[in-house]
Amino acid sequence: MPQTPTDQPPTELTPAQLEAYFAFTEVSSLLRHAVEKQLRDAGDLSYVQFQLLARLGDAPGGWRRMTDLADGVVYSRSGLTYQAQLLEQRGLVTRSPSPDDERSTVVALTDEGRAVLATVFPGHIDALRRLLFSTLSSDDVDDLARILGGAASHLRANPPRSAAPRRRAPRA
Amino acid sequence: MPQTPTDQPPTELTPAQLEAYFAFTEVSSLLRHAVEKQLRDAGDLSYVQFQLLARLGDAPGGWRRMTDLADGVVYSRSGLTYQAQLLEQRGLVTRSPSPDDERSTVVALTDEGRAVLATVFPGHIDALRRLLFSTLSSDDVDDLARILGGAASHLRANPPRSAAPRRRAPRA
DNA sequence: TATTGTTATACTCTATAACTATA
DNA sequence: TATAGTTATAGAGTATAACAATA
Numbered sequence: 001m002p003q004t005p006t007d008q009p010p011t012e013l014t015p016a017q018l019e020a021y022f023a024f025t026e027v028s029s030l031l032r033h034a035v036e037k038q039l040r041d042a043g044d045l046s047y048v049q050f051q052l053l054a055r056l057g058d059a060p061g062g063w064r065r066m067t068d069l070a071d072g073v074v075y076s077r078s079g080l081t082y083q084a085q086l087l088e089q090r091g092l093v094t095r096s097p098s099p100d101d102e103r104s105t106v107v108a109l110t111d112e113g114r115a116v117l118a119t120v121f122p123g124h125i126d127a128l129r130r131l132l133f134s135t136l137s138s139d140d141v142d143d144l145a146r147i148l149g150g151a152a153s154h155l156r157a158n159p160p161r162s163a164a165p166r167r168r169a170p171r172a
Numbered sequence: 173m174p175q176t177p178t179d180q181p182p183t184e185l186t187p188a189q190l191e192a193y194f195a196f197t198e199v200s201s202l203l204r205h206a207v208e209k210q211l212r213d214a215g216d217l218s219y220v221q222f223q224l225l226a227r228l229g230d231a232p233g234g235w236r237r238m239t240d241l242a243d244g245v246v247y248s249r250s251g252l253t254y255q256a257q258l259l260e261q262r263g264l265v266t267r268s269p270s271p272d273d274e275r276s277t278v279v280a281l282t283d284e285g286r287a288v289l290a291t292v293f294p295g296h297i298d299a300l301r302r303l304l305f306s307t308l309s310s311d312d313v314d315d316l317a318r319i320l321g322g323a324a325s326h327l328r329a330n331p332p333r334s335a336a337p338r339r340r341a342p343r344a
Numbered sequence: 345t346a347t348t349g350t351t352a353t354a355c356t357c358t359a360t361a362a363c364t365a366t367a
Numbered sequence: 368t369a370t371a372g373t374t375a376t377a378g379a380g381t382a383t384a385a386c387a388a389t390a
Binding site for chain 1: 183186192193198204205206293301303310312317321324327330
């Protein structure tokens with residue numbers, strides 16, 4: 001009874017799957033730590049703050065609505081308000097009401113914000129190259145982009161936050 | 173490794189590298205959130221706590237020294253002490269002085285800890301299969317394991333924490 | 345009524361520094 | 368002196384709920 005050809009998904013992953021998963025989590029964790037350190041040292045930015053600035057830098061006009069930023073990065077509006085306040089206090093972004101919709105707040109990159117981004121970016125790129133890409137052939141990079149790109153699409157389509165919000169069980 | 177494709181490291185990544193990086197960070201973030209939710213719902217465990225229990229479950233005898241756990245997971249001893257206290261209060265681990273070295277504390281999985289692990293694991297595996305592996309061919313999995321395994325080794329050899337601890341610049 | 349964003353608040357987690365004790 | 372671990376403490380970050388304003 002080696003295996004039923006079946007219906008029930010096995011409760012184990014294949015060795016290759018396990019290996020891939022462990023490698024993924026390890027790279028993820030180590031890379032994240034290294035990148036966070038670089039961002040902190042080079043521009044006194046947390047990873048989330050860098051992501052916010054980078055998204056603004058990418059956006060046409062250098063601005064986005066709060067909600068759009070929150071959806072991409074922080075997962076809660078109040079969390080984004082907190083981060084936006086920090087960035088605004090440092091003069092890296094401005095917040096202003098949207099002319100289109102008075103409810104919306106438009107977050108825009110300032111010149112100084114763009115300058116900080118420019119300061120931090122080379123080191124960021126350099127860290128990525130040094131820590132990640134220096135070991136990968138260009139075929140490897142293509143494979144990664146293809147495989148993880150597909151996985152990202154799939155994950156995006158199965159949003160982790162869709163389930164009903166639930167209180168944690170009170171402690172026994 | 174073949175070669176570095178350039179003499180001067182460019183200040184840009186190739187489009188494929190960027191794509192791979194973005195896909196990687198996106199998968200990492202979405203997967204992490206989904207897994208954290210599953211662990212929370214199924215066993216009221218944070219990701220770190222799950223990692224600690226899983227490492228103990230993997231260890232021969234079901235125990236490890238505090239420092240060995242800290243090195244693998246938490247990056248600071250006090251952080252591990254905090255987490256170990258929480259797990260001990262819940263009866264999932266015990267802490268006791270090592271007979272070999274009186275300075276060391278041995279953290280051991282209890283039966284209840286093992287039970288929680290057993291409760292949480294199937295859902296964990298299932299989430300991984302559903303969110304990640306369902307979209308990947310077995311060649312993809314092999315590629316991922318190979319590519320990321322190599323990257324993980326490289327990252328491990330360039331520990332992000334090796335640099336001298338440095339104070340953040342005081343606010344202007 | 346639904347959506348956008350802020351505020352108040354509480355909580356989790358993490359790290360640094362000082363400390364104790366063992367090797 | 369170096370190592371293992373704990374404690375005290377402070378800070379960053381996050382989320383929930385209540386709220387105000389606009390659509």
